[in-house]
Amino acid sequence: MDRIKVKLALQAEPTGQEIESRGWVRTKRESKQGFGFLELNDGSCLSNLQIVVDASVVPDGEALLKQITTGTSIGVQGKLVASPAKGQKVELQATRIWIYGLADGKTYPLQKKGHSFEFLREIAHLRPRTNSFGAMARVRNALCAAIHEFFQSRGFLYIHTPIITTSDCEGAGQMFRVTTLDVAKLPRVARSNSPLPPGEGASADDIDWSQDFFGKPASLTVSGQLEVETFACATGDCYTFGPTFRAENSNTARHLAEFWMVEPEMPFFELVDNMGLAETFIRTILQQVLDRCAEDMAFFNERIDKTVLATLRNIIDHDFIRLPYTEAITILESCGQAFEFPVKWGIDLQSEHERFLTEQHFKQPVILFDYPRTLKPFYMWCNDDGKTVRAMDVLVPRVGEIIGGSQREDRYDVLVERLKECHLNPDDYWWYLDLRRYGSVPHAGFGLGLERALLLLTGMANIRDVIAFPRTPKNADF
RNA sequence: UCCCCGAUAGCUCAAUGGUAGAGCGAGCGGCUGUUAACCGCUAGGUUCUAGGUUCGAGUCCUAGUCGGGGAGCCA
Numbered sequence: 001m002d003r004i005k006v007k008l009a010l011q012a013e014p015t016g017q018e019i020e021s022r023g024w025v026r027t028k029r030e031s032k033q034g035f036g037f038l039e040l041n042d043g044s045c046l047s048n049l050q051i052v053v054d055a056s057v058v059p060d061g062e063a064l065l066k067q068i069t070t071g072t073s074i075g076v077q078g079k080l081v082a083s084p085a086k087g088q089k090v091e092l093q094a095t096r097i098w099i100y101g102l103a104d105g106k107t108y109p110l111q112k113k114g115h116s117f118e119f120l121r122e123i124a125h126l127r128p129r130t131n132s133f134g135a136m137a138r139v140r141n142a143l144c145a146a147i148h149e150f151f152q153s154r155g156f157l158y159i160h161t162p163i164i165t166t167s168d169c170e171g172a173g174q175m176f177r178v179t180t181l182d183v184a185k186l187p188r189v190a191r192s193n194s195p196l197p198p199g200e201g202a203s204a205d206d207i208d209w210s211q212d213f214f215g216k217p218a219s220l221t222v223s224g225q226l227e228v229e230t231f232a233c234a235t236g237d238c239y240t241f242g243p244t245f246r247a248e249n250s251n252t253a254r255h256l257a258e259f260w261m262v263e264p265e266m267p268f269f270e271l272v273d274n275m276g277l278a279e280t281f282i283r284t285i286l287q288q289v290l291d292r293c294a295e296d297m298a299f300f301n302e303r304i305d306k307t308v309l310a311t312l313r314n315i316i317d318h319d320f321i322r323l324p325y326t327e328a329i330t331i332l333e334s335c336g337q338a339f340e341f342p343v344k345w346g347i348d349l350q351s352e353h354e355r356f357l358t359e360q361h362f363k364q365p366v367i368l369f370d371y372p373r374t375l376k377p378f379y380m381w382c383n384d385d386g387k388t389v390r391a392m393d394v395l396v397p398r399v400g401e402i403i404g405g406s407q408r409e410d411r412y413d414v415l416v417e418r419l420k421e422c423h424l425n426p427d428d429y430w431w432y433l434d435l436r437r438y439g440s441v442p443h444a445g446f447g448l449g450l451e452r453a454l455l456l457l458t459g460m461a462n463i464r465d466v467i468a469f470p471r472t473p474k475n476a477d478f
Numbered sequence: 479u480c481c482c483c484g485a486u487a488g489c490u491c492a493a494u495g496g497u498a499g500a501g502c503g504a505g506c507g508g509c510u511g512u513u514a515a516c517c518g519c520u521a522g523g524u525u526c527u528a529g530g531u532u533c534g535a536g537u538c539c540u541a542g543u544c545g546g547g548g549a550g551c552c553a
Contacts, residue, residue: 027514029511029514030509031511032509032510035510035511035512036511037511037512039513050512050513085513105503106488106504106505107488109488109489111488111489112502112503112504113489115490116489116490122545173551246553249551250479250550252548252549253546254552255551256553260553261553351548400553401552401553402553403553452553453553462546473479474543475544
């Protein structure tokens, strides 16, 4: 008999038809000797299929019931019938049950009770078997599918930018070094008059990187933006979607050392176009997940954050606020709120300022734009005021910055000057500058942190619980 | 990395410096179709690690490790 997934079994019209299902037992309820109920889950949906086990019907039923515990993997054949009791529409009256693998109740960590997320993080290999992480896996999958569909339906090309990079670009934080050198015996640059004995007190500058795999220092990417711009300026609208690495020693509920980022890049786009696309993008993918994961989203709203559905509805139904940085400063200065960090034009907005804007003042997403150039990277388009750049950050309630983007500086001379202003060597950016030297066009793009979007979407409090195997300082287990 | 808080049974947590406890889970038994079933019994501990103070430390002190909340950095 063909296996039917639980999701389909639950949707089927129960006419007493013979079906077979397989999965893992979530709970067992024994009503009396030789009679009990099993909750079968196979990850196809949040709900379990209730299996009715009557030892007078199921061969070896009594012995099977004794062996089967939470976590046991089994196969069941039986009749799918309407359930006479509350709690489920259909149930499977077993005629045959077999065990794939036992799960010793004495040692199996997942119990028939709620667990803290802190505990589940310690058993990341088993937490996909919980309601929360099963739902998360399905929602994450649906979000990724929605992201691809959003861009694919608009004719964007999916570009694979490199994970390993030798351009120490952007200065977007600490990077992870990639090397095949023997770290216990690093080759040094020969320096005849070096006062230090070999291998002692040397800095990275003393390493002979020419002996390394790539012949120069290499790192894991912190962004695919610079590379994807080469395609935006050639084949048109495009996006990258892949893992990103930041070696910052950040210990917060919103930071990961390895996370996934979506970075679209569009030629002939200016900042206002960029903001429009970012807003449509967020609203579209959120709606898509609500449509496709209704049961899982109801679960998050019920068990994780009772406001999450209302928050998403509010975001989808209303236009985002678009606010120049300068006006945001005016609002913060005159709002009468006492902030720990004083507000003044030119400061980088702190968490408390962002939260005030999104959670108290506007109570919806805010797109801040035209930031002081001193706060932003070299590649952003310099406004004529000489003070600001065409940057934009999309801030959402609770999570904070979910998107960062900008119109790119496409004027060769201005970009060279900006590089120098940021104490970067234009020679190191020769290929990036070439895009401005030959057939330069206005273009813009942004980056969405996938895990931050999932925080917004699910109401989860900690980013370590929206990715299967989180990498954070001092933690890369599993 | 900084500030604050925490670490005790499988899990969630109690325990004036003086014999280590509960609920849940687990095991066993019972129970007329249960819904985090219910009832009874049983087992389960190097109190995070290393030092120190004390007649005596789960409790006080120091350092470390890990976790939580907040901050910085950012997506």
